[in-house]
Each structure stands twice: as structure tokens, then as C-alpha cells.
Amino acid sequence: MRSLLRVSEWSVPDVAALFETARSMERQPFPKLDGMAAMVFSEPSTRTMVSFQMAANQLGMHVCQLDSIGSSLKKGETLEDTLSTLEAIGVRAAVIRAGDDWPSRLSHGFPSMALVNAGSGQWEHPTQALLDAYTLYQEFGELQGLKVVIAGDVAHSRVARSNVTLLKMMGAEVILSGPPFLSAPELDGAATWMDFDEAVAAADAVMMLRGQTERHAADQMGIDGSYLAKWGMTEQRLETMQPHAILMHPGPVNRDVEIASSLLNHQRSRISIQVKNGVLTRMALLHWCLQGGRREQLVSA
Ligand code: CP
Numbered sequence: 001m002r003s004l005l006r007v008s009e010w011s012v013p014d015v016a017a018l019f020e021t022a023r024s025m026e027r028q029p030f031p032k033l034d035g036m037a038a039m040v041f042s043e044p045s046t047r048t049m050v051s052f053q054m055a056a057n058q059l060g061m062h063v064c065q066l067d068s069i070g071s072s073l074k075k076g077e078t079l080e081d082t083l084s085t086l087e088a089i090g091v092r093a094a095v096i097r098a099g100d101d102w103p104s105r106l107s108h109g110f111p112s113m114a115l116v117n118a119g120s121g122q123w124e125h126p127t128q129a130l131l132d133a134y135t136l137y138q139e140f141g142e143l144q145g146l147k148v149v150i151a152g153d154v155a156h157s158r159v160a161r162s163n164v165t166l167l168k169m170m171g172a173e174v175i176l177s178g179p180p181f182l183s184a185p186e187l188d189g190a191a192t193w194m195d196f197d198e199a200v201a202a203a204d205a206v207m208m209l210r211g212q213t214e215r216h217a218a219d220q221m222g223i224d225g226s227y228l229a230k231w232g233m234t235e236q237r238l239e240t241m242q243p244h245a246i247l248m249h250p251g252p253v254n255r256d257v258e259i260a261s262s263l264l265n266h267q268r269s270r271i272s273i274q275v276k277n278g279v280l281t282r283m284a285l286l287h288w289c290l291q292g293g294r295r296e297q298l299v300s301a
């Protein structure tokens with residue numbers, strides 16, 4: 001039984017094993033798990049929550065869902081007490097999203113229940129980074145030496161932070177870009193900051209970030225089209241990408257703000273593939289947490 005709260009808890013062999021498990025899960029039948037997985041989401045989600053539900057169901061697990069309105073979180077029960085309750089009930093895995101750095105608030109472990117971070121404020125989104133890395137691995141065969149540009153609202157992005165850590169761990173070169181007013185000075189030592197147009201032209205993959213307007217103190221991106229022209233992925237900018245380069249976005253998309261609507265289904269776009277890979281990689285992760293994800297267990301399952 002293992003938990004996954006931060007990307008830094010993985011090693012290179014862990015990620016390689018998760019990739020291998022995800023690839024093996026492209027072929028049915030799936031290895032089986034049993035028991036209950038709880039989705040504890042106090043921030044909105046479509047992709048992450050539904051793909052975790054799908055992943056748990058495909059593996060044979062039952063799923064229950066708690067949010068901050070319909071559970072005792074609403075009555076003031078702390079997240080930690082809620083997790084203790086779920087563990088006492090016999091839940092095997094709790095998949096958690098909240099708007100703050102909730103892993104830092106936990107004062108004790110949960111020995112018989114795996115915790116999975118499905119998003120913690122602007123700090124971590126490890127399974128998004130995993131599915132993004134897997135999408136790059138499918139496309140290019142390896143991550144070593146790849147130039148990956150992560151552009152946009154870096155300041156408020158847990159996707160950017162988790163991807164910087166994971167992609168660098170796997171040998172990719174990570175370049176951050178976007179408007180200076182949405183930069184993240186604490187990432188200066190971790191990744192190079194580059195002019196947006198230069199970065200787009202140099203990239204093997206450009207990952208546009210969602211503007212996290214719910215975390216902005218005031219409207220920092222505008223709705224008059226000027227953000228898209230200056231800092232978004234337009235058709236003209238896409239034409240400057242290398243012939244083999246791909247376009248990514250974690251979703252949900254602010255159409256015609258950080259990315260032109262017309263590019264969502266462009267031949268260079270891997271946005272739908274990222275979503276699809278979310279199920280496979282989350283199946284691999286649940287298996288890694290609950291069964292150790294070892295190859296012999298997959299084969300004998
Ligand atoms: N990428 C992502 O986390 O999307 P959701 O908020 O829809 O889960």
C-alpha cells in the first residue's frame with residue numbers, strides 16, 4: 001500500500017514502471033483490484049475525477065464520491081478526520097483534490113488506505129504530470145533531451161509545478177514562458193524562462209496552461225482578445241513550431257484566451273489523447289498504490 005502526494009515521491013524506476021503498466025493496460029483484460037475508492041473533491045473537476053472513477057471501475061473497484069457540500073466536510077469536519085473516517089469504514093484508496101496545500105496539513109499517515117493527490121491548490125497535480133509525461137513518451141519514445149515548453153499562467157499552475165519536477169526527473173529540458181505578470185519566481189532555478197515566440201519555435205512540445213482565473217485576485221488575462229494575440233497559441237504562432245512538434249493543454253480550456261478554438265482538434269493537438277491517457281495512467285497509479293505495480297502481479301492477475 002503506497003500513497004502519492006507529491007511528484008518528488010517518485011523515482012525514475014517508479015515512473016518507468018508506471019509507463020510500462022499503463023502500456024500493458026492498453027490491452028484488456030485488466031488486472032483486478034477490489035474494495036472501495038473514495039473521490040474526495042472539494043474543488044471542481046471533470047477529467048481527473050471521472051478518469052479516476054473510470055480507472056477504479058475498470059480495475060473492479062467500487063467508487064464513492066464526497067464533495068464539500070454533500071459530505072460532513074460541510075459540517076466542519078476536517079479533511080484529516082474525513083480521511084480517518086473513510087479508512088475506518090474500510091476504503092482502500094482516497095483520491096483527494098482541495099484548494100490548498102492539503103498534504104502539508106496532514107499530521108499522520110493512513111496505514112491501511114492509499115492517499116492520491118488529485119490536485120492541491122496551485123502546488124501539485126502529480127497524476128496530470130504523469131499523463132502528460134506518458135503522452136510525450138508515446139509520441140517520442142523517450143523523454144530524455146526533449147524540449148518541453150510550458151507557457152501561460154505559470155504563477156497559479158499546479159500542472160506547471162508538477163510537470164517541471166517530473167519532466168526534469170525524466171531528463172527533459174523544461175522551458176517556462178508567458179507574461180511576466182504570471183511568472184513564478186520560485187521556479188527560476190528549476191527551469192529556464194524564455195521569450196514566448198522563441199520558446200514556441202524551439203520546442204518539441206508546447207504545453208499551454210489554463211488561465212487559473214479562480215486563483216487571480218483580479219482579471220489578469222482580459223477578455224478582449226489581447227491576451228490570445230500576445231500570450232496565447234494562435235494559428236500563426238502554431239505555424240512557427242517545428243514540423244514534428246506537438247501541442248498540449250491539460251484542460252479545461254479557456255477558448256480563445258490561452259489557445260485558439262480552431263486549434264483544439266488540429267493535427268498537432270494531443271489534447272484528446274491526454275484525456276484518454278488519464279484513464280490508463282490512473283489505472284496504473286491505483287495498481288502501483290494498492291498492489292505495488294510489479295510486473296509479475298500484472299502477469300498473474
Ligand atoms: N486537467 C484537470 O485537472 O482537469 P479537471 O479540473 O477537469 O480535472
